[in-house]
Amino acid sequence: MAIIGKRNQLTVLKSAPPGFYLDGGPHGELLLPGALIPEGAKVGDTLDVFLYRDSEDRLVTTTEIPHAQVGEFAYLRVVSVAPRIGVFLDWGLSKDLLLPIREIKQEGVQQGDWLVVYVYLDAKTDRIVASMRVKRHLSTTLPAYAEGQQVNLLVTGETPLGYNAIVENAHFGLLYHNDISTPLGIGLRIDGFVRAVRDDGKIDLSLDRAGHQRIDVNTEVVFDALKKAGGRLPFHDDSTPEEIRAAFGLSKKAFKQAIGSLFKERRIMITKHGIRIADTQPKSVSK
Template sequence: MADLGRYNRLKVLYSTPHGIYLDGGPHGEILLPTRYVPRGTTLDQLLEVFIYRDSEDRVIATTERPLAIVGEFASLEVVGVHQQMGVFLNWGLPKDLLLPFRELSDYRPQPGDRVLVFVKLDERSDRIVATTKFNKHLSRQPALYRKGQQVPLIIANRTPLGFNALVGGTHMGLLHESRATAPLRPGQEIMGYIAAVHPGNKIDLSLDASGYQRVAPLTDRIIEELKAAGGALPFDDDSSPEGIREVFGASKAAFKQALGALFRQRKIQFTRPGIALVDPTQPAPGDWRPGQR
């Protein structure tokens, strides 16, 4: 049986000038156009294909892989808006994915925006569509995360408290405004951390780890960047939060803590502007040297 919006292993029935036809079960014979037929395909062979509807609403097969299939969340780019139908998204196939206006939960995105969506099979039309109404599609299983754990996030939308974000592709969490230490936008994919897990799968998020856990890896990253740049960088505790986040993936507060730790360890010096590696063979100002009293 061929499932719309998913990968299927279907048997090759016969060949035509337009492509090969596959056994689609209740969907009948499904065309795999010639340009997608793998070299060396034979009759009765089982092929893994993705099944969807083309621009003429026909069930069709492809060996291309979309950016998301039915049952998955994804951050997709808006490529067009139809005033009656909805928003069209690029999901990696010739026919764009429709996000109907009825499936929008809040604002109306514009071309060039990215949006977090869930891909589903619409029961009324039997078509693959996207939705931003997530609640019934999130996992009901307990969120087995631990405080401080690093997790992949996709920003869903802004709320009066901060930002909702999809955690690990299964649960929704809240990134409080005070912990949003970088500019964020819907559809943005970013790494974050678990700040707390409350009863009812309520998850608090942060863009930074806490305490030593966030400083130690960052100090290593700064040293690596310094070495790669020849020993000097134009970043210090006066640099912009956006620039720090882009290069080091950390907040300005975490970056300043890491610089302080490296300075106390005499591994860097401030050049104002910027920082530089300290040459361990040279004495630092104030160090005692032989012959001094």
Template sequence: MADIGKFNELTIVEVVDHGLYLDGENLGNILLPQRYVTYQMKVGDKVNVFIYNDSEDRLVATTETPAAQVGEFAYLEVVGIRRNVGAFLDWGLSKDLLLPYREQGNLSLKEGDGVIVAIYVDEYTNRIVASARLHRHLQEDKPSYQPNDPVEVLIYGDSPLGYKAIVDKKFRGLLYHSETSDTLEEGDQFTGYVKRVRSGGKIDLRRDPAGYKRVGSLAEQIQEQLEEAGGRLPFNDKSSPESIRETFNCSKKAFKQAIGALYKQRVILITEDGIELVETD
């Protein structure tokens, strides 16, 4: 059975001028538009495609990969607002994903904002839509992770105990404050590790694998990297969150706090081009 909003392996049944028709089984024949067709594809072959609604609400197939499938969660950017309709989100496909007003809760979104959403098929319209009412969509089944398994972590809130997380785009998790020295924000994403799976299905997380210990504070790590790089690094408070995460394994907020502390201690200078160690006699 083929599923809307998910990847499916479908058989090519017909070649037409505007693409290929695929056997969508319970969904009928589905068009794979010409722009996704390669010369190797022929009738009888199976292709792995994502099924969704095009701008005219027809089911179509694509070889593009969305940020998440139906039943999963993602942190997406708002690329448009339509009055009395909702917000449109960039999820990596040619047609943007609708976040209806009724599914925004208390949010007041504008273009350029980031928002964490669940992706599901509306039972009344049969369209793929997003919802910011996350708890309605988090899976309650107990996952089968083992301690120290690596998982994809998406931070979506905090509590007195730690940071609320979505694990592998599906499950509910918690990263305790004692398990990270970073200050994390909604939308932060990284690879974490399972500490334990509780009887109710909630996952306790580690920031690092068991047995790994962070060396010093983030500020100390930045200072060490500066020394190893000859005293200069091309990062400052204007650097992208992605480049900071890749280099320093922390959020941009935590990085700014760390270099601010180093600046106040007169350890570094912050310039237009990055940060550099203060020369000492």
């Protein structure tokens, strides 16, 4: 069954001057305009298409890929403002996405602004729209994440404590300032790790794995990077957090812990010019 606001795998039923007509099940035959037909596609093929309503309220399909589907959160740019109606957002399709005025959370939204929104199907109009009231669309069920579990994050805002983030497109979490070595951008999508799930359902997050597991994993990340670089890398205590994050995907704190552990194991040497693999590696003991 073809679902509005989602990518669907639909079969081409016939070809006509306007384009292909696809099997939409209960929705009937759905047009894929000729300009959007993939090269080499033919009747009988199954195509990956997105289903939505055009400006004349007709259900149509497109091979364009939106930045977000129904049921997802996204960080989108305002392309135009329509007084008394709302604003329109660029979501990757030729037809812009409406953020109705009732769903705008802040005053003074202007063209060019970037907003964190939730994309949903309006029950009254059956049209895809956006909402800035993201908290009402988060899951109310208690998260079942395990400590140290890797999760996908969307950074939504900064607070005195740290950065708010949406976890796995479903729950609310917080990255604390004292665990972050460099500022984060709103709208950033990044992988993080669960530190704890609180009784209120909110999630404490980190950009690094917790405890000894984190240190063990990070030491191998650094050591593997050293081996791939021929045994030497120009990173040390004075390297910037941005340089370290770009090179290893680690915070500066995690990097320092990792090289400290590697040094204690006599696997690397730390110099003013960087780090290098030690000339003599500790030998493994055979049993």
